[in-house]
């Protein structure tokens with residue numbers, strides 16, 4: 001008598017484009033190529049080893065380079081992930097994504113999708129046509145992680161270069177090497193030869209523990225990022241507000257410091273109702289504390305704590321969509 005083999009976990013692969021679906025003219029083209037060319041069925045067929053790990057089915061949600069992701073793309077993708085996560089015939093979800101804004105989408109899903117099931121975002125640095133393309137192994141590792149029971153309840157994950165990161169912390173930190181993604185507080189684990197290895201778990205609120213819910217979000221408010229530098233002036237801040245920004249993220253120098261000629265504009269905009277969030281443009285671990293550098297209590301500004309400007313934009317959007325005032329927004333920056 002032969003025992004029936006255990007049923008393989010069912011993983012849905014949502015394809016959105018990016019370099020992992022990219023194609024170059026020759027195998028030598030690792031950096032010049034067109035993103036978002038290869039359809040989802042070809043992506044799955046290109047890695048036959050996936051079938052040993054899970055029963056994988058694919059959906060083409062978009063076919064775009066991730067620098068062109070809009071708020072509408074985030075909402076469409078988030079609602080699809082939430083709907084799939086409710087289905088009993090889905091054990092895990094993998095999203096293939098361009099790497100440029102992957103960290104924003106991963107954090108958005110981490111904040112808004114209420115599920116314990118593994119949701120894993122993955123990309124690649126080289127197109128599938130390149131020598132030593134990294135997409136195939138990244139995809140196999142992502143499906144392995146999405147199919148693993150021990151990945152449940154850890155929030156939205158990002159798998160790149162054999163590492164498992166929390167979607168909250170991870171950021172594209174190098175733009176040419178395959179070891180492009182880093183988390184300032186370290187990865188959560190590794191995935192090696194079809195097995196996950198965990199070393200830590202996220203402590204910030206996410207997914208089932210989050211007060212944000214994709215199913216309750218109809219639209220996201222305009223939130224813009226203005227970059228701090230030497231010789232700074234207030235042009236960008238005023239222009240964003242004039243165009244209707246409900247909040248401005250200040251990608252500040254150092255620990256979110258604000259140049260003297262910019263301060264009066266930010267105080268005026270705050271008085272007009274625009275939320276001001278001080279973040280930091282430093283890349284290897286920004287850390288902005290209230291009332292350090294600027295009197296946030298007096299000006300009614302918010303600090304992003306350790307979230308980089310692009311992640312601060314995501315949290316501010318979902319917070320304002322829920323009607324948060326500056327006090328609630330500051331609490332959320334400490335909790336998420």
Ligand SMILES: NC(=O)C[C@H](N)C(=O)O
Nearest residue numbers: 018019065066098099100
């Ligand atoms: N490596 C990549 O995926 C970069 C590409 N520009 C994208 O984000 O879609």
